[in-house]
Amino acid sequence: MTAPADPTLKSLTDTIDQAPAAGLRSVPPAVGVPKGVAEGVPTAPLPDQQQGDGRTPIGWLTIRVPRRGTPTATSWCACGRDLFASGHAKxxxxxxxxxxxxxxxxxxxxxxxxxxRAAA
Incomplete structure (x- = not known):
């Protein structure tokens, strides 16, 4: 295949005269040496300062009373108890x-x- 005779149909080639695009340059730190962590942040984990007395909750009673609505309650225990009630008396x-x-x-x-169960 031959090149087109019309010079306006030729593809343009890159010119070497253009200036390079603006690149990123490293900026030195404003003050001091770069740090690994922020100031005031401990580098080693501290022991948990909120140590409980060994007790853990095993049961919850949750009561919800919406405005102008019917109250509901849920009684849950880790032993397997899971009950629900709706209405004031219940x-x-x-x-x-x-x-x-x-x-x-x-x-x-x-x-x-x-x-x-065996005792019952």
Whole structure:
């Protein structure tokens, strides 16, 4: 194949006379030597200063009362108890039952669930 006869149809070639594009240059630090971490940040992890007394919660009673709505409650325990109540009277009854369960819970009394079932 031959080149076109019209010189305006030829492709333009890059010119070497152009200045190079602006490049990034490294800027020296304004003051002092570059640091690995920010000032005031400890470089070694500190021990946990909030050590508890060894107790962990095993049961929760959650009561929700929306404005002008029906109150609801959930009683949950790590032993497997998961109850729900809706309405004023049922929420009060579940609250009392949750308090009674705290004294009878097998996780708090030291008996296992299977021992409690065998005894029943």
């Amino acid at each position: 929420v009060l009854a579940l609250s009392e039952d949750h308090t009674a369960h705290r004294d009878a819970c097998p996780l708090r009394t030291g008996t296992t669930i299977s021992e409690g």
